[in-house]
Amino acid sequence: MTEPAATPIREYGGIEDVFDALRSEGHRVTTPCRLVLEALFRAAGPISAQQIVEDTPVVGFEPSSAYRNLERLEQLGVIRHVHLGHGPSLYMLVGSGEKEFLLCERCGRVKSVDPSALDPLREQIERDFDYRARFGHFPIVGLCATCAKHE
Amino acid sequence: MTEPAATPIREYGGIEDVFDALRSEGHRVTTPCRLVLEALFRAAGPISAQQIVEDTPVVGFEPSSAYRNLERLEQLGVIRHVHLGHGPSLYMLVGSGEKEFLLCERCGRVKSVDPSALDPLREQIERDFDYRARFGHFPIVGLCATCAKHE
């Protein structure tokens, strides 16, 4: 692994701040760490570890390194992941608008909503079942309007 | 695979009816098919393919056969499965009280509830998001009362 980063990501803003924050907390900002974060900054939405590696044309950038960095960054609260049905975990940056998800298990479409939009639901679940529901890690799964009609 | 079935399951009632139903629809009731169904009839709750094989001391009963039969039986509507967080799919008989689930992602505890208990929730989700939520295949995930306190 000797190539420079694929693209300077400066224009997305913020990534250097993440590097600084990591360093100031005593963590090392290594090449794979940077590549993972750059891919996540580049991404339009939640992406898999495999996508992160594929979207990064740097020889020697290994899935295992991506996973190790994803785990570390998640523990540090920089990123998080969601399980959308079957399929791999999808990772995203924390902070850029916390979201919770509704997944259509027929067409796979994902609706991202503001947690506050689900608060009434959460309250009802809390009241009825004494559970604090969270839909940011595992989404609400069902059928979207379109697919519900086709059933 | 030449051994007789591990245990006669007659006392659980109903399994012979399932065999008859399968045969009358032109499906073959083979040894692995019986073993899978027997394990599911025996089980207290949803169990994994691995548990099914482990709970069945019949040499030559292979995971692949268990999976093939689980898939078939599911397509026939005899069984279904749920994804409880990480970990393998858990299979159960259909009909013996349809349930939907709430999973505590901290302690792993699962609460099974009658679908009707979630209908108000479903209505709210339908109203607010135009989604028909179903929690029988993917549960509601969050924190149970106990774990919510410890957070």
Next chain:
DNA sequence: ATACTTGCAAATGATTTGCCAGTGT
């Protein structure tokens, strides 16, 4: 300098598939 990280290969866990032999109807 040195502890933390990596690259790479091999292991893991859940599940699937290929293929030919076996069996339920």
Next chain:
DNA sequence: ACACTGGCAAATCATTTGCAAGTAT
């Protein structure tokens, strides 16, 4: 009889781990 199934081995997919070599601080 014969198509549907099974056993078994190997493949797949997502992810993890072991370990010696590399590197960020």
